[in-house]
Amino acid sequence: MTRLHTVADRFIVQLPPNTTLKDCGVQQGPGALSTRDKGRFVVRDLSAADKANIEKMGGQVFENRPMSNPSPAAMKRLGAEVTGITRKTLNTRATHGADKLHARGIRGQGTDLVIVDSGIAPHPDYDDRIEGFFDVFAGTETVPRDGQTGHGTHVAGIGGADGTVRGMAPAAAILGVRVLDDRGRGSTASVLSGLDKAQEYFLARGRPMVVNLSLGGPAGPVGSDPLHEKVKALRAAGILVVAAAGNDGPGAGTISSPGNAEDAVAVAAFDTQGTPEQTDDTIAPFSSRGSARDDGTGQTDKPDIGANGVEVVSTFLDEGFAALSGTSMAAPAVAGAAALLLGRAQDLFTNGRLRKSAVELVRDGDIQRILTETAFDQTDIPKTSEGAGNLRVDRAEALLVERFGRERAPDPCLKSAQAAGPMTIIGALNINLGARGRRRSS
Ligand SMILES: [Ca+2]
Numbered sequence: 412m413t414r415l416h417t418v419a420d421r422f423i424v425q426l427p428p429n430t431t432l433k434d435c436g437v438q439q440g441p442g443a444l445s446t447r448d449k450g451r452f453v454v455r456d457l458s459a460a461d462k463a464n465i466e467k468m469g470g471q472v473f474e475n476r477p478m479s480n481p482s483p484a485a486m487k488r489l490g491a492e493v494t495g496i497t498r499k500t501l502n503t504r505a506t507h508g509a510d511k512l513h514a515r516g517i518r519g520q521g522t523d524l525v526i527v528d529s530g531i532a533p534h535p536d537y538d539d540r541i542e543g544f545f546d547v548f549a550g551t552e553t554v555p556r557d558g559q560t561g562h563g564t565h566v567a568g569i570g571g572a573d574g575t576v577r578g579m580a581p582a583a584a585i586l587g588v589r590v591l592d593d594r595g596r597g598s599t600a601s602v603l604s605g606l607d608k609a610q611e612y613f614l615a616r617g618r619p620m621v622v623n624l625s626l627g628g629p630a631g632p633v634g635s636d637p638l639h640e641k642v643k644a645l646r647a648a649g650i651l652v653v654a655a656a657g658n659d660g661p662g663a664g665t666i667s668s669p670g671n672a673e674d675a676v677a678v679a680a681f682d683t684q685g686t687p688e689q690t691d692d693t694i695a696p697f698s699s700r701g702s703a704r705d706d707g708t709g710q711t712d713k714p715d716i717g718a719n720g721v722e723v724v725s726t727f728l729d730e731g732f733a734a735l736s737g738t739s740m741a742a743p744a745v746a747g748a749a750a751l752l753l754g755r756a757q758d759l760f761t762n763g764r765l766r767k768s769a770v771e772l773v774r775d776g777d778i779q780r781i782l783t784e785t786a787f788d789q790t791d792i793p794k795t796s797e798g799a800g801n802l803r804v805d806r807a808e809a810l811l812v813e814r815f816g817r818e819r820a821p822d823p824c825l826k827s828a829q830a831a832g833p834m835t836i837i838g839a840l841n842i843n844l845g846a847r848g849r850r851r852s853s
């Protein structure tokens with residue numbers, strides 16, 4: 412087993428184009444943790460001389476920082492049974508307008524929702540829709556599982572459960588990528604490996620994709636964070652990345668990485684106050700805040716948007732349920748909403764009724780703009796707390812169609828040429844694992 416979560420004495424190297432470690436005078440040896448270099452990132456031990464050589468050749472050396480789910484102290488587990496819990500945020504779907512889209516058959520079908528987290532425990536509310544599960548520590552596909560925290564299981568349910576709990580995108584395929592260990596610990600390197608895997612899934616499956624990152628670590632200066640570049644690369648490929656803002660509020664400048672990445676959609680946590688209207692919602696005190704002044708950490712325009720993040724009921728370990736609080740719970744509401752929009756967009760596009768494909772809408776920043784422009788903005792809550800405001804996916808869908816819809820189908824020849832464009836299937840992975848495989852064989 413590799414030890415990607417171990418951060419001491421490990422470095423992340425970004426090599427210059429067409430350059431190997433050997434070219435930089437660094438010998439491959441037992442210190443190499445990963446030769447994964449799709450993003451030209453390599454993780455390994457380095458001596459001071461190695462570092463100097465790499466930098467001399469035009470490469471960059473970054474620290475491998477600890478990453479985890481936002482502080483569990485700000486998350487409350489209220490119970491393992493959904494029955495008997497009359498939680499105020501059972502209505503996450505309704506308050507964000509997802510119910511209206513579900514009623515019209517817009518349920519995220521045809522999209523992939525990737526939960527990059529502590530794992531996903533099998534659960535009857537989404538079991539048969541986990542279409543892939545990769546463990547970066549094992550370096551391989553495995554059966555779906557979660558660590559002791561149950562964190563990823565809870566996050567997955569908010570995004571895509573369809574049972575006792577119904578998530579935002581109940582028909583999206585769920586892909587699990589485990590980047591935090593049994594105790595919820597990971598590193599920049601494990602998250603980078605997880606994002607590499609998401610990109611592999613994207614290329615293999617050729618479907619619109621949203622990646623949810625309900626995790627983070629301390630934010631450093633923008634140029635010192637390889638996660639920022641990785642997120643940018645995913646966006647450029649047409650993959651939307653949604654990240655928790657962090658649970659380090661209410662102080663200013665507390666957005667964590669990778670939520671502070673320019674190309675990530677950073678999500679703040681709202682408290683619904685137990686009512687379906689968003690007019691009385693407040694920002695949770697723990698929700699990380701951006702900063703009004705540019706401090707070099709990319710926090711001036713963060714967070715981007717907010718969603719329910721207090722006492723959110725979702726799936727949990729042992730096929731149970733729990734109510735948890737955190738920006739970790741708000742992020743998958745936005746990720747699921749994005750899956751609804753992307754599924755809708757791709758459906759309209761393939762029928763010649765939309766001018767852009769789902770991938771183009773992500774790549775060009777349109778999905779993010781549509782989500783933020785339609786968010787419910789409370790004038791008395793500052794942008795550094797709520798970003799553009801509270802998620803309203805029903806209004807976002809309307810704006811999507813208004814802005815990019817077309818009256819008539821285009822010339823069929825042109826349409827097929829466009830459809831063959833940006834999403835090309837270049838390979839296939841063995842991705843049918845776990846419950847899906849079991850069900851098929853039973
Ligand atoms: Ca409310």
Ligand SMILES: [Ca+2]
Pocket residue numbers: 788789790791792793794797798799800
């Ligand atoms: Ca506001």
